[in-house]
Every structure is written in C-alpha cells, then in structure tokens.
Amino acid sequence: MKLVVTGSNGFIGQNTCRRLIDLGHQVIGVDDLSEGSSRRPVDGVRYHVRCVTDTEWLRRLFRETRPAAVIHLAAVPRVSYSVQEPLRSATPNLTGTISVLNAILKSGLVGESRLVFASSSSVYGGADTLPTPETHPCHPQSPYALTKLQGEQWCRMFHRLYGLDVVSLRYFNVFGPGTRFGGAYSTVLPAWLHYLYVDSSYQPYLEGDGTQTRDFCFIDNVVQANVAAAERTDGFSAEVLNIGQGQAHSLLELHQALEQISGRKLPLERRPPRTADVAHTQADISQARAELDFNPTNDFHAELTRTAVWYRERRPAPAGNA
Ligand SMILES: NC(=O)c1ccc[n+]([C@@H]2O[C@H](COP(=O)([O-])OP(=O)(O)OC[C@H]3O[C@@H](n4cnc5c(N)ncnc54)[C@H](O)[C@@H]3O)[C@@H](O)[C@H]2O)c1
Structure with a gap:
C-alpha cells in the first residue's frame, strides 16, 4: 500500500519508514528538516523537503499520489521549548495538523485515505489514575501538550463533519x-x-x-502501533489510543x-x-490491545x-x- 509519513526524518519517522519499506509498502516522506538533516535516509523512501503547514503543496501531493494512509508525525516535540516559545511550537504542531487534515479534505481523499495522528501522553497532564485509561480527563500542562490535545479534537471534528477515517495515538515516552x-x-x-x-x-x-x-515505550512498539493503525482493514472513527508499555x-x-x-x-x-x-505516567493499553492487536515487548x-x-x-x- 502507498503511505505518506510526515516527520519522516525524525526518530519515530525513520524507524516507521524503515519498517514500512521492509513490509513492502511504498513510502513518501515529508519533512522540513528543521530538526536537522544528519540522519541517514531510509532506502526506498521518496523524500520531499517541505513544511506541513504548506497545505496547498500537500493537497497536490495527496491528489497525485493518493496514499491509503498518512502517518502524521511532523512536530516540534519539546515540552520546555513550547513553554519558552509557545507560538513557535503551536505553528508546526497545531497549524501543521490542521493543514494535513485540510489537505486530505481538499484533495478529495476522504473515504480513501486514513490519517494516523501522533498525539502524546502529555495531554493527561498528571493523571491521578495509574495506569491511565483514555477516558481520563486531560489537563495539558504545556503549550506542546495543548497542541496535541487540540490536534486530537481537530481530528474528531474532521471525522464528525466530513467522515474522515482517523485515529490518534497517544505515545508515552518513546526511546x-x-x-x-x-x-x-x-x-x-x-x-x-x-x-x-x-x-x-x-x-x-x-x-x-x-x-x-x-512509561518508557520502546521504539519498536510505537512502530508496531503505527503500522497496525495504518494497515487495519476496519475504518477508525476518531478513536484515541494509548501507546505505551503499561509499566x-x-x-x-x-x-x-x-x-x-x-x-x-x-x-x-x-x-x-x-x-x-508531571510526576508519573503509565499507560492503560487495553484499548490498543483490542483495537490494534497491540502487543508490546x-x-x-x-x-x-x-x-x-x-x-x-x-x-x-x-x-x-x-
Ligand atoms: N519521542 C517521543 O517520546 C514522543 C512522545 C509522544 C509523542 N511524540 C510525537 O511523535 C511525533 C514524532 O516525534 P519524534 O520523537 O520522532 O520527533 P523528532 O523531532 O525526532 O521528529 C520530528 C520530525 O518532524 C520534522 N518537522 C518538524 N516540524 C515540521 C514541519 N513543520 N513540517 C515538516 N516536518 C517537520 C522534524 O524535522 C523532524 O524530522 C511528534 O509528533 C511527537 O510530538 C513523540
């Protein structure tokens, strides 16, 4: 199947692209290289150096390539940076996500493409229930966490208004x-x-x-969840799933x-x-187990x-x- 991965040159992006190529998928990477360009490209990925806020360029890319899934990882994922530079954090993290959603809509791919959105455990902002289920109230404690929660809400809005097939994955600390x-x-x-x-x-x-x-989540487990979410045959209805190890x-x-x-x-x-x-994080991963067959090491x-x-x-x- 054909997939677009945004943030393809980052930590999770590279590992996800490598696995997708190994599985025989066609992968198109989009990254503005704002986090640097020193990572080795993954063989077989068709890379584009672009900012995800360029919604018109994304729309053309999606219309020409018609991906079955877009795994949207591009963001500046730094909590303390977002506290110091809230606007600089919000532009890629929130505007970028709305731009990707909008480009799927405007390229006429609703009903054909799925969006897998990279959210974060930081949305909980210090949960009092551990392990924390997805139904726990969210109290984001930083601009970064707020952009992730808002990203999930925009995904839900695009599902409700336009019927977009979309799922948000709340990754815990990935290493x-x-x-x-x-x-x-x-x-x-x-x-x-x-x-x-x-x-x-x-x-x-x-x-x-x-x-x-x-809850330190090993990269292979996050990749496993990304691939399962992209490949699942049944559509998603803007579900939110914790991706951690549960410990x-x-x-x-x-x-x-x-x-x-x-x-x-x-x-x-x-x-x-x-x-x-936040003092403690620990994911309740029972939903991911049920929805994605998620089985972390x-x-x-x-x-x-x-x-x-x-x-x-x-x-x-x-x-x-x-
Ligand atoms: N690493 C973690 O522990 C963790 C935890 C929770 C959520 N996440 C989320 O997972 C995603 C990937 O995280 P990561 O650890 O791989 O981060 P990373 O910084 O290694 O990778 C992010 C990539 O996005 C690119 N990028 C940033 N802004 C962009 C823009 N406007 N347009 C195009 N590309 C852009 C960067 O150049 C970088 O290559 C992020 O959305 C992050 O918020 C990560």
Missing part, C-alpha cells in the same frame, strides 16, 4: 535506537547518553528528586541502569523540578542496552535546535 540529544530541550535519556558516549564536557542533570516515573520506571532506576550498562559513573547536577513536569533493561549500544556506535549529532 530506542535513533533517539537524539536535543540540547537544552532534551529529554533525560538521550541527554544522559550524550554525556556517556558523545561529549563528556556536557553536564548531565536531574530535575526534581528522580522519583518521578515514566513505569523511575528516573533513579534509569540512572542506575545506565551506569550499569555503560560501566561508567553518570554524575548528575541536581536541579529544581521542571515547570510543567517489555524488557526494559534489554531495550535500554540496545539503545545505549546504538548511541555508543553511532555517536549521533544533536537534533537541529540543540
């Missing part, structure tokens, strides 16, 4: 080979790997006391595991808790080791806004 350090806006795992394997002059730090926990690990546990895997000390500067940080130590080995061997360049 694995291909993850990259994002400078001041980096999440902890790539930042700590950057110190261990790329640049020992970088000062790694811990915000808060480290007891905060995260949580503390940052202290992550720190200890990385010291053990690398055989090195990882000295952390202690900092106050981050603005808009769950070997945190082995998955961390694979990630660390990849980092050590590749020593990846920081993402664009580092």
